[in-house]
Amino acid sequence: MNRSPDEVKTVPLTPDVYAYLVAQAEPRTAVQQRLAERTRGLGAAAVMQVPHEQAVFLTLLARITAARRIIEVGTFTGSSTLALATGLAPGGRVLTCDVSKEWTDIAQEAWREAGVAERIELRLAPALDTLRSLPPDPVTDLVFLDADKTGYRAYWEELVPRVRPGGLLLADNTLYGGAAADPGAEGNALAVREFNAHVRADGRVESVLLPVADGLTLARKR
Numbered sequence: 001m002n003r004s005p006d007e008v009k010t011v012p013l014t015p016d017v018y019a020y021l022v023a024q025a026e027p028r029t030a031v032q033q034r035l036a037e038r039t040r041g042l043g044a045a046a047v048m049q050v051p052h053e054q055a056v057f058l059t060l061l062a063r064i065t066a067a068r069r070i071i072e073v074g075t076f077t078g079s080s081t082l083a084l085a086t087g088l089a090p091g092g093r094v095l096t097c098d099v100s101k102e103w104t105d106i107a108q109e110a111w112r113e114a115g116v117a118e119r120i121e122l123r124l125a126p127a128l129d130t131l132r133s134l135p136p137d138p139v140t141d142l143v144f145l146d147a148d149k150t151g152y153r154a155y156w157e158e159l160v161p162r163v164r165p166g167g168l169l170l171a172d173n174t175l176y177g178g179a180a181a182d183p184g185a186e187g188n189a190l191a192v193r194e195f196n197a198h199v200r201a202d203g204r205v206e207s208v209l210l211p212v213a214d215g216l217t218l219a220r221k222r
Contacts (some may be wrong), residue, residue, distance in 0.1 A: 032114075047188040053212075055083035062142055070141060074098060075096045086117045097127040101124060132158060136162065146173065156195070177214060180196060
């Protein structure tokens with residue numbers, strides 16, 4: 001049978017296939033399990049928590065890059081922060097930005113329970129203010145962007161100069177439920193679509209959009 005080299009090869013994720021996929025990742029720790037359950041108790045907001053396989057991927061990327069300096073924009077209840085802090089090189093730090101004390105109080109409790117709280121600096125303030133207050137030196141090893149979609153491009157412009165050559169930038173939700181692929185996208189989907197175009201046109205990085213969860217852009221600083 002002749003098959004086109006452009007044929008879609010991504011496997012549709014039925015519930016059974018997805019359960020199998022998750023089972024191939026490192027299992028949740030007891031702390032991660034309790035954090036996931038507590039986050040689910042928040043109701044509709046719980047959709048903002050990164051799925052487990054994505055958290056495992058973040059830990060692996062932090063370890064692969066031997067990251068010592070990580071910036072995260074968008075903490076929520078701290079699952080992704082916990083994953084990043086777990087993968088840090090000895091002496092490393094995660095700076096994470098959010099504006100919700102309610103949600104980050106849950107996060108800090110989990111970080112303490114996991115024994116990584118001393119590796120994490122939480123700043124409760126508008127993320128742009130926090131990023132603009134940082135030294136301009138390109139010393140950051142890894143960035144994870146998972147916050148308000150209309151702010152993505154502004155965050156990106158503050159973050160790219162602060163990432164070292166060879167460092168990584170990740171942006172979450174870059175498929176936005178598939179709506180970012182629609183030329184008629186509006187609202188958050190349009191903001192994500194425009195952000196994706198901006199990243200592809202950015203000569204400072206090389207990038208790929210991966211079909212992980214709701215879409216995960218992975219970029220390397222040239």
